[in-house]
Amino acid sequence: MHELPITVRVNGSPREAVVEPRLLLVHLLRDVFGLTGTHIGCDTTSCGACTVLVDGRPVKSCTMFAVQADDLDVMTIEGVADGERLHPLQQGFYEEHGLQCGFCTPGMILAAMPLLEEPAAVDDHAVRRAISGNLCRCTGYDNIVRAIQWGLRAASQADGPRTPPAEPQAL
Amino acid sequence: MTAPAGIIGQRLKRVEDRRLVMGGGAYVDDIHVAGELHLAVLRSPFAHARINSIAAERARQMPGVVNVFTAADLGARNGPIPSPVWAPPALGLVERVAPFLQPELMHVLARDRVRHAGEAIAAVVATDRYVAEDALAEIEVDYEPLTVVSDIDAALEPGAPLVNEDWPDNVAARFVVEKGDVDAAFRAADRVVTARLTIPRSTLTPIENRGVVAEPDRRSGGLTVWSSTQQPHYLHRALEELLGIPGDAIRVVAPDVGGGFGVKSMVYPEELLVPVLALALGRAVRWTDTRRENFVSAVHSRDQRHDIELALRADGTLLGLRDRFVVDAGCSNIEGLVCPYNTAAHLPGPYRIPALRIESLTVLTNKVPNAAHRGAGRPEAVFALEGALDVAAEALGLDGVELRRRNIVGPADLPYDVGIPYRDGKPLVLDGDSLGCLEDAVEAIGWSGFRARQDELRLAGRYLGLGFASYIEGSGIGPYESAHVRVHPSGRVVVTVAAPSQGQGHETTLAQICAASLGARVQDVRVIQGDTAALPFGTGTFDSRTAIVVGNAVAVASAQLKEKVLAAAADALEVSPLDLDVVDGRIEVAGSPGAGLTLGQLATRIGPGTGRLGAAGPGLEVHSGYELPSIPFSTGAHACIVEVDTETGEVRIEHYVVVHDSGRLINPLIVEGQLMGGLVQGLGGALLEELVYDEDGQLRSGTFMDYGLPRSTDIPRVTLLHRESATASNPLQVKGVGESGVIPVAAAVVGAVNDALRPLGARLATYPVTVDRVLTLLADAAARPVAERVAV
Numbered sequence: 001m002h003e004l005p006i007t008v009r010v011n012g013s014p015r016e017a018v019v020e021p022r023l024l025l026v027h028l029l030r031d032v033f034g035l036t037g038t039h040i041g042c043d044t045t046s047c048g049a050c051t052v053l054v055d056g057r058p059v060k061s062c063t064m065f066a067v068q069a070d071d072l073d074v075m076t077i078e079g080v081a082d083g084e085r086l087h088p089l090q091q092g093f094y095e096e097h098g099l100q101c102g103f104c105t106p107g108m109i110l111a112a113m114p115l116l117e118e119p120a121a122v123d124d125h126a127v128r129r130a131i132s133g134n135l136c137r138c139t140g141y142d143n144i145v146r147a148i149q150w151g152l153r154a155a156s157q158a159d160g161p162r163t164p165p166a167e168p169q170a171l
Numbered sequence: 172m173t174a175p176a177g178i179i180g181q182r183l184k185r186v187e188d189r190r191l192v193m194g195g196g197a198y199v200d201d202i203h204v205a206g207e208l209h210l211a212v213l214r215s216p217f218a219h220a221r222i223n224s225i226a227a228e229r230a231r232q233m234p235g236v237v238n239v240f241t242a243a244d245l246g247a248r249n250g251p252i253p254s255p256v257w258a259p260p261a262l263g264l265v266e267r268v269a270p271f272l273q274p275e276l277m278h279v280l281a282r283d284r285v286r287h288a289g290e291a292i293a294a295v296v297a298t299d300r301y302v303a304e305d306a307l308a309e310i311e312v313d314y315e316p317l318t319v320v321s322d323i324d325a326a327l328e329p330g331a332p333l334v335n336e337d338w339p340d341n342v343a344a345r346f347v348v349e350k351g352d353v354d355a356a357f358r359a360a361d362r363v364v365t366a367r368l369t370i371p372r373s374t375l376t377p378i379e380n381r382g383v384v385a386e387p388d389r390r391s392g393g394l395t396v397w398s399s400t401q402q403p404h405y406l407h408r409a410l411e412e413l414l415g416i417p418g419d420a421i422r423v424v425a426p427d428v429g430g431g432f433g434v435k436s437m438v439y440p441e442e443l444l445v446p447v448l449a450l451a452l453g454r455a456v457r458w459t460d461t462r463r464e465n466f467v468s469a470v471h472s473r474d475q476r477h478d479i480e481l482a483l484r485a486d487g488t489l490l491g492l493r494d495r496f497v498v499d500a501g502c503s504n505i506e507g508l509v510c511p512y513n514t515a516a517h518l519p520g521p522y523r524i525p526a527l528r529i530e531s532l533t534v535l536t537n538k539v540p541n542a543a544h545r546g547a548g549r550p551e552a553v554f555a556l557e558g559a560l561d562v563a564a565e566a567l568g569l570d571g572v573e574l575r576r577r578n579i580v581g582p583a584d585l586p587y588d589v590g591i592p593y594r595d596g597k598p599l600v601l602d603g604d605s606l607g608c609l610e611d612a613v614e615a616i617g618w619s620g621f622r623a624r625q626d627e628l629r630l631a632g633r634y635l636g637l638g639f640a641s642y643i644e645g646s647g648i649g650p651y652e653s654a655h656v657r658v659h660p661s662g663r664v665v666v667t668v669a670a671p672s673q674g675q676g677h678e679t680t681l682a683q684i685c686a687a688s689l690g691a692r693v694q695d696v697r698v699i700q701g702d703t704a705a706l707p708f709g710t711g712t713f714d715s716r717t718a719i720v721v722g723n724a725v726a727v728a729s730a731q732l733k734e735k736v737l738a739a740a741a742d743a744l745e746v747s748p749l750d751l752d753v754v755d756g757r758i759e760v761a762g763s764p765g766a767g768l769t770l771g772q773l774a775t776r777i778g779p780g781t782g783r784l785g786a787a788g789p790g791l792e793v794h795s796g797y798e799l800p801s802i803p804f805s806t807g808a809h810a811c812i813v814e815v816d817t818e819t820g821e822v823r824i825e826h827y828v829v830v831h832d833s834g835r836l837i838n839p840l841i842v843e844g845q846l847m848g849g850l851v852q853g854l855g856g857a858l859l860e861e862l863v864y865d866e867d868g869q870l871r872s873g874t875f876m877d878y879g880l881p882r883s884t885d886i887p888r889v890t891l892l893h894r895e896s897a898t899a900s901n902p903l904q905v906k907g908v909g910e911s912g913v914i915p916v917a918a919a920v921v922g923a924v925n926d927a928l929r930p931l932g933a934r935l936a937t938y939p940v941t942v943d944r945v946l947t948l949l950a951d952a953a954a955r956p957v958a959e960r961v962a963v
Contacts, residue, residue, distance in 0.1 A: 003861030022301070036192015036201035039429070041378040042462035049378055077194030090192040094184055098839050100190030100848060101674030103198065103379045103429030128883040135875065137378050138429050140675045140851030141845060141883040 001126075006070040010035070011079025019066045025059075026050045028066035029076055037077035037106045041135065048134030051107035052076050058135070076143045079105035088158065089113070089151035098147025100138030107134050112148045119152035127152075178687045179903075182840040186698075196427040199382035200400045204455035207384070208237055210445055211303035212458070213293040213310050215285035215469065218537040218868020219320065219332070221843070223313040225293060230309040232247040235302035239310065240294045240448060242280040243558055248447045251276035252412045255405040256438055256542075257507050263596015264512070268791070270346035273338055275503055277409070279440045279447065285314075286334055286502035286885040287539050288744040289467025291440050296448055296456060305544045319537045323497045325478060326534040334502050334535035343504035343614055344533035346673050348515050350590040351526030354480075356491030360482035364563045369937040370551045370917070372499065372862040374466070374823035375544045376851060376880065377673070379429020381469060382459035383442050385449035393420025396446050399427050401436040402711030404669055407703045409438045410446055423703030431673035432442035432852070433544035434469050435714040437505070439467075466873035471862055472544035474499040475514065477555040481563050482526075487574045491526040496519060496557060498531070499659055501538040512594045513548030513645070519589055519648060520556050521605030521643050521806055522578045527591065537868040543713065545852060549644060549914045557640040557918035558936070561925060571922070572613055572620075579641060581606030593802050601643060603806035603896050603906075608830040609641055615828040615890050616810035634815045635825070636927025640915035641808040645718030646833075646907020652709055654724040656685060657792035660778060662756060662771025664689065664696045666729075668721050669709020671701025675909060676841040677717060681725050683837055684903065688729035689736070690753025691770060715907025718837060720799055723901050728795035735787050736770065739777050742785065744768070762960045803900040805907055807831040809850075809915045811887075813923040817931070817949055820942035822858060822924055824887035842908050843891055849912020850889065853897070855881040857920035861939050928952075 010033060017032050029035045029052065038061060041049035045063040052061045053075035061074075080087045089109050092098060096105045099105045111131050127145045129148045135143060190196060225241035242249045254277045260270050281292050293310055297303035318332040325331060326341040357363060384397045393416045400406055403423040411418040428435065441458055449456040460468065475498050482491035498511050511531045520530055521745055562576040566724055580587045582604055589599040613619075616637065625635050655667040666685045672678065682696035683886050715858040718830075733753055741748035741760040750761040757774060774791045776782055812825040836842045859879035863871045872878045898904050917938050924945070925934050933952035935944070 020301070030200075036196070036198075037196070039198070039379065040200070040459075041380070041429075044462065044874045044876050047378055047462075081193055081714060086189075086192065093192045094188040097185065097193055097844050099188060099674075100189070100676070100844060101377070101379070101428065101430040102196050103377070105191055106194045109192065112605075112615075125884075128886075131883045133882075135378055135880050135882065136377060137432070137852070137880070138848045140847035141881075141886050142301045142889070145883065159684060 002065050006067055008069045011075055021065065021067050023066045024062055025064040025066050025069050026061040028043040029061060032158055035076050035078050039103055039106060042104065046135065048111060049104050050108045051134060053108045053113055058114065075110070077109060078140065080109060084108055088154035089148060091154060092147040092151030095150050096143050096147040098144045100140045104134060104136045108144055110134065115148065115152055116155055178683045178693055179837055180835070181683070181838065183679055183680045183683060183693065183838055184840070185676050186682060187676065198379055198427045198429050199384055199397050200459045202384050202397050202426060204384060204386045205942065206297050206464055207455035207457050208298060208452065209300040209303050210456050210458040211295045211300065211307055212291045212441065212464065213307050214464065215281065215290045215292055215316050217285060218288045218318050219317040220285050221315040221317060222281065222285065222292065223315055227293060227310040228305040230295060233302065233306050233309060235298045236306045237296045237298065237452065239306065242278070242282045242293070245279055248413060249280055250278040250413060251959065252409060254438060254505060255408040256402065257402070257505065260508055261594065261596035263592055264594065267592045268346050270344060270508055272344045272507055274634065275437070276504060277440070281445050283853055286535055288870065289539060291444070291468065294444055294448065313764045319848065319866065320535070321864065321866045321868055323534050325497050326536050329452045333769060334537060341535045342532060343500050343535050344508055344511055345531065346744035347528065347530045348496060348591050352396065353491045353526040353528040355481040356526035356869065357493070360490050361485040361932045362483045362566055363480060364559060364566050365480045366559050366562050367605050367936060368477045368479060368555050368558045370473045370475045370554050371937060371939065372471050373856050373860045373882055374471045374862060375432035375434055377430025377432055378435055379464045380460045380462060381435065381441065383445040384455065384457040385446040386455040387449055392416065392450060394446055395422045395424065397426055398442050399428050399435055400442065401431040401671065401673060401713055403701050403703055404709045404711060405669060406438050406442050409443060414446070414450065422704040425671035428671060428673040431712065433472065433542065433547060433713065435673065436711065437470055437542060458669060461873060466878070467539060467870055469541045470505065470542035471501065472541055473551055474541050475551045476830055479555050479559045481559050482557060483563055483567065485567065487567055487569050487577045489524045489578045491523060492519065492524050493528045495530040496555070498533040499536050499538065499541060500533050501540040502535055503540040504535065505534055505540040506542045508594070509543050509805065510548035514552045516591065516593050516599055516645060517549045517552035517643060518556055519643050520553060521580045523584065524578060536940040538864055544924065545849060545910045546908065546913045547714070549642065549910065550917060552916045553640055553642050554918045557915070557922060561922050565929070568631065572618055575609060575639060577604045579609055595648060595802060597801055599645070600801065601804050601806065602898050602900065603804060603832045604639055604894060605643070605806045607628060608806055608808040608832055608894055611830040611892055611894070612639065612808040612810040612828050616812060616826060617894060621812070634817055634927040636813050636815065636923040636925065637810065638919040638921065638923030639808065639810045640918035640922060642806065644715065644805040644907055644911050644914060645802045646715035646805055647799055648665055648716060649720055649801060651796050651798035652720045653796035654721065654726045654728040655704065655706060655794040655796060656725070656728045658774040659763065660771055660772045660775040662695055662769055664691045664770065665699060666725055667699045667705045668725065669706045670712040670717050670721050673712065675712070675717065675845065676838070680718060680837045680841060681722065684722050684725045685729045688726045689733050693754040693758055698852055715909040715911070718905045719803060719901060719907060720797060720903060722837065723797035723903050724795065726903055727797045728793045731795050732791065732793040736773060736791055738787060739785060739791065740773055742837065743773065743776055794915040798918045799901060801900060803834065803898055803906040805831065805833040805911050807911060811919050811923050813920065813927060815945060817925055820945035822940050826888050826890070827874025828890045828892070830892045831896065831908065831911055832896050833893055833908040833911065834898045835904040836893065837905060845908050845936065846912040847889065850916060851881050851886060853913040856921070857917040857938050857940060859939050
């Protein structure tokens, strides 16, 4: 099959590949770039395990071709932490027992990312809506909602002018 | 031995989380091996058909295709072999119940006949998964469709087509379990109620599908297999049998597993296929199923129909229970009596019922095999019994709570021998306070004020209902597990166990147990699990057993290691072991603070090259085990208030209460997580999920678009309460919790819906309680004469 060269900025770094037009973005990330933190749980865009950010917006990467990401910014779970220091949303999942098997967790974290744009405005329902396209079979969701709220609180305290930054407890 | 204290019972955050929240989990599909090939499976589109021929030449010629394999190509390595998960009934059960059970054999690929839509027929191995999938379309199979056995009634028709041609009929298992003179109980009854209650077919769909990677190992002549499984040691046993290779040359690893719930408590044909082909080709082979494949080839569950009768006195006292239930096993009764007998054993629940007769029939149909998912026959039992209790309460004009109070096992009854054997053939003895759990649920749900509110709202056209369901859970089937515990010179304590985690937090809870028993710091304890090379013998993670059987094994081994540590330290420090204790990873000398040494220092001092080989054997390590004397039974009660919109058919849960007693909590954070997760799976089952087959044996709800899982926006207000009754059943004083959350949910929800709809003369006898089902029920009720509507 005819192959196309593409350049995708993944977690801030440009990555090049020559791919079949039918290659899914999730397979580009996992199998070509070796970023296995993005998971696959279904084939109908229903489960959200493969959620990544494309130009800052959550996208289910099983439902986008790799060639469609040419020249775009993609953020995966591997790009969320600051080196070894967890992002507040990641820390929240630890603090609130927001994961069991962990398979849906990367997708949940990326689906929640846009909530950081205005964390103070986010209520319980907004969190539930943000992750309503992501399936979790282990937790029953309430701890995930608490985890995201923990992360949003920590992030807004860190960015806010009045309160000192919350230093997440080391794992 | 007394239970270790301190770190046990603490809400410790999980050790395993850091790598998982960073995307650093190593699930099977994340594991890559040099030179690996990709496998794709051709599956039958027919539920029942003869295979006349398979033409794969065109597929074989495609660029990138290495080869195509059918049953004929695999020869003896296609099986049959005895399934390792297919357990013959325990001796005690054979003596008391004498069950009839047809043995089941495993094949890898279908030979001349397919028995369910989705059955594996051929495998393509290619350099790329996309190419392998392309090649599937080029394989031509000549099928001759056969009459489909589409449900239990069709299976039991005289002269029905045979799902298994070697059997005289479609009956896979049959047994009767009895206690007391049940016919006399029914003759003496003031009131007899009957109900036909149906538990639908469902599946618990872990978000990670199945996957296998197999890599030949030229040094050992065997291979390494990574599989997304709850039972690596059962897979190991099956591979040893099928491949004819000594087990020590086969290594099976369950890496991070993305949920199991029983779906992965199985040895699957694909788990044998991938290793067989890796050996045949001399190259690593990998396979992951798609969700669509998973729906039509990973085991389903539940799917029972009960005809249940209760004999009662006018005051509500239970005198007897008769039940005849039929299990739709699908095309292969792959786990024997596990679910049917679990259902029978749990059917009396926590209630005193003097006389019982439970008759079970398991039949084959042309569907995906039915096996144990979380709950494993228990939710079915609770749905049947609690549903019948609701009918009885209505017939006797009693409140459901009063009827249950009158019959439930309370502290005065304990220990309570149910009077029938458990699945292990031993007596079934309850030691939990089921009455206390019920009273807690009654209080927390606000029962006392509810009836007045219900009456008031009905006048306003709003239909609220209250449902209760109590349960017991036999947990921790044994007989035993082992644990290896070793102190390394680094000071790290490595605990190795057989049973792998699929999200239950073993790395944390088992570390807590070891730390408490040994005197180590919990952050120094690392848990290795699910690797047959690390610990060759064990069974796996199922039946809510890890905390009980594996946890106690870790406690025993760690306590024995502590003795060894004290003896070695006494020798090294030239003091009496009686003056020593291990605290926070240090061996302390009584009365001499700072005189001791750390576990790591001791391990270094007595290690090869520096130390002496003492009488207790090399190094600071112990391999020991724990055998469960009898099965511990958890108990609990659920209650919920629902509102049914009779215009739209929608059911909204206003409040849901869980009261659970599983003895001592090792880590309440994790226990609550298990209960909540189980509850929401139960709510999915009660309200949304059903595997619907048509009469041609085609699965009509086989994607996440048709099979509705609960989402974040579907979760009601939940109150979760614990009781921690003492139990003498095991040293840690723990009982199972993994499955408990799901067990009574459908019964409680349907009970509440029926309570809401009672004035309309409508009663559900199955679930999920979908909008469509509610509206149909209401329309049917409205079409009946009023006199019939109020009759029970």
